[in-house]
Amino acid sequence: MKRSDERILTTHVGSIMRPQAMLSLANQKIGPPKDPEQYARVLRESVADVVQKQVAAGIDIVNDGEYGKSSWANYVLERVSGFEQRPAEEAPKHWIGRDLERFPEVIAEEFKHMPSTVAKWVCTSAIRYAPGDVQRDIANLKSALVPVKAEGFITAVAPASGVFNGSNEFYANEREYMFALAEALRDEYMEIYKAGFIVQVDDAVLANMYDYLSQQSPRRYREWAELRIAALNHALRDIPEDRVRYHICFGSWHVPHTSDAPLEDIVELILSVRAGAYSLEAANPRHEHEWRVWQKVKLPPGKILIPGVITHHIITVEHPQVVADRIVRYARIVGRENVIAGTDCGFAQTELLQRVHPTVMWAKFQSLAEGARLATAELWGRKP
Numbered sequence: 001m002k003r004s005d006e007r008i009l010t011t012h013v014g015s016i017m018r019p020q021a022m023l024s025l026a027n028q029k030i031g032p033p034k035d036p037e038q039y040a041r042v043l044r045e046s047v048a049d050v051v052q053k054q055v056a057a058g059i060d061i062v063n064d065g066e067y068g069k070s071s072w073a074n075y076v077l078e079r080v081s082g083f084e085q086r087p088a089e090e091a092p093k094h095w096i097g098r099d100l101e102r103f104p105e106v107i108a109e110e111f112k113h114m115p116s117t118v119a120k121w122v123c124t125s126a127i128r129y130a131p132g133d134v135q136r137d138i139a140n141l142k143s144a145l146v147p148v149k150a151e152g153f154i155t156a157v158a159p160a161s162g163v164f165n166g167s168n169e170f171y172a173n174e175r176e177y178m179f180a181l182a183e184a185l186r187d188e189y190m191e192i193y194k195a196g197f198i199v200q201v202d203d204a205v206l207a208n209m210y211d212y213l214s215q216q217s218p219r220r221y222r223e224w225a226e227l228r229i230a231a232l233n234h235a236l237r238d239i240p241e242d243r244v245r246y247h248i249c250f251g252s253w254h255v256p257h258t259s260d261a262p263l264e265d266i267v268e269l270i271l272s273v274r275a276g277a278y279s280l281e282a283a284n285p286r287h288e289h290e291w292r293v294w295q296k297v298k299l300p301p302g303k304i305l306i307p308g309v310i311t312h313h314i315i316t317v318e319h320p321q322v323v324a325d326r327i328v329r330y331a332r333i334v335g336r337e338n339v340i341a342g343t344d345c346g347f348a349q350t351e352l353l354q355r356v357h358p359t360v361m362w363a364k365f366q367s368l369a370e371g372a373r374l375a376t377a378e379l380w381g382r383k384p
Contacts (some may be wrong), residue, residue: 001151001198001242001243001277001304002060002151003060003304003337003338003340003370003383004336006338006340006374007373007380008336008339008340008372008373008379008381009061009341010058010059010060010338010340010341010347010372011061011062011100012054012059012224012246012342012343012346012368013155013200013202013249013279013342013344014072014153014247014306014344015065015066015068015155015345015346015347015348015349016048016050016051016065016066016346016347016348017354017358017361018065018067018348019046019050020380021045021046021363022042022351023352024045024178025039025325026351027294028354038232040136040144043068043140044140044278045139046067046125047064047141047143047144048140049144049167050064050065050067051144052148053138054365055148056150057362057368057369057371057374058365058368058369059368060150060371061150061151061152061198061340062145062148063149063153063154063155063214064137064144064154066085066155067140067349068133068136068137068140069155070351072155072346073157073161073202073204073205073350074164075158076162076185077121077163078131078133079129079130079131079188080127080128080129080130080184080329081128081130082123082126082180083127083163084121084122084123085119085121085122085264086122087117087118087119087120088117088119089118089120091172094166094212095209095251095292096253096255097109097208097211097250097259098151098259099256099257099259102235102259103255103256106255106256107255110182111253112253114126114226116118118278120165120167121163121165121167122165122166122168123167123170123171124167124169124263125170125180126170126180127180127183127184129184129187129188129190134192134318137154138154138191138192138197141197142150142155142195149247151198151232152197153197153200153245154195154198154199154202155200155201155202155247156185156201156202157185157202158185158198158202158203158205158206159178159182159185159232159235160203160206160225160228160229160231160232161205161206163181171357174227175227177199178227178228178231179231181377182232182234182282183235186235187264188340189236190238191240193243194268198212198244198281199236199239199243199245200245200246200247201232201236201244201245201246201247201273201275202247203246203247203248204251204252204345206228206248206269207248207249207250207251207261207266208250208261209221210261210265210266210309211223211259211261214317216242222269223250225361227267228332229272229273230300232273232274233272233273233274236273236274238274238276240276242276242302242303245276245278246275246277246278247278248266248279249280249281250343251357252312252345252346252349254313254355257284260287262290263280263287264290264293264296264297267297268297269286271297271299271300271303272295273338275303276302276303276304277303277304277305277306277340278303278304278306278333279306279308279342280308281311281345282306282309282311282330283308283309283311283318283344284311284344288326291326291333293331294330294334299338303338304338304339304340305330305339305340306340307326307327307342307367308342308343308344309323309326309329309342309343309364310344310364310367310371311344312344312346312356312361313355314356315357315360317363317364317367318364318368318371320367320370320371320374321371322371322373323367323368323370324372324374324378326371326377327360327371327372328375336380341368341371341372347361367372
């Protein structure tokens with residue numbers, strides 16, 4: 001994994017809004033693509049294009065935009081066996097926390113385009129992973145990186161977030177179920193690692209369950225989270241830590257976020273993950289102050305922080321100096337070589353979702369890169 005040894009490097013969380021060609025296919029796709037050859041071609045061309053755009057925007061560590069995934073988490077249901085779909089039930093919202101009670105009108109407006117019911121997935125047999133799709137994604141990103149100079153990463157879901165609305169009817173207990181899911185996901189992690197890419201593990205649900213479970217008891221949340229982190233570490237056991245990034249966020253939806261988990265309450269859990277870098281929200285108004293946590297909590301030697309210095313939460317394009325100030329603040333605390341400038345979260349957690357207009361997203365990426373250049377000048381004493 002590259003470090004900011006000579007300048008502040010830039011990256012992002014992963015999900016990028018799909019181009020129109022892919023959106024058209026997504027709109028007509030229920031299950032496998034109707035025309036697999038057309039889908040494969042459009043996907044391959046779209047990945048090549050989005051890699052070029054990331055590099056042109058000034059991003060150093062790039063990915064495939066998650067274009068080969070239908071969503072950030074439940075895509076895994078297309079890659080594993082062992083789950084059975086049951087009749088739809090009311091969509092769960094407990095992961096939103098007490099914002100649901102305090103701001104019901106806001107929540108209703110934010111989710112008005114979401115279905116009121118979702119399919120229920122139940123594990124009814126042994127979980128097994130099929131690597132075909134990830135191998136396709138690997139091949140597409142490898143090909144796209146040939147003409148550019150950039151390091152590549154590929155995202156994969158964590159056990160805590162995989163099939164987050166699923167339930168278990170096959171394994172003897174919750175621990176066996178989580179470790180079985182982790183063992184299946186390990187196949188995906190290993191495919192990415194062996195291909196020479198950084199494995200980014202996405203785990204939004206770990207933080208999103210904090211408010212709901214802590215209301216039952218703080219210990220209940222710790223037990224729930226510790227089991228899932230143990231399962232994740234089990235899945236990562238054969239991958240060097242410096243080839244793994246761990247991303248955690250507090251929900252990409254545009255709501256007040258007053259019941260988000262405080263970083264100081266979960267930071268020890270985050271740092272217990274076997275990863276070389278930790279990608280965290282740090283630019284949105286609810287979490288920007290949490291740089292202070294790192295004044296008290298020491299970043300372990302050799303580890304990297306990837307704070308979000310631009311955010312998907314607002315349409316405003318951050319001024320490069322604001323971005324630079326955020327980067328410098330972290331660098332002064334944990335060391336400039338231990339900071340990579342990133343984003344709070346992705347900009348399209350599912351194929352059809354857009355958190356901001358695509359032109360705004362690319363402008364934010366450019367501001368991220370320019371802010372990194374300004375921060376480099378300040379931290380290394382160079383002319384910007």
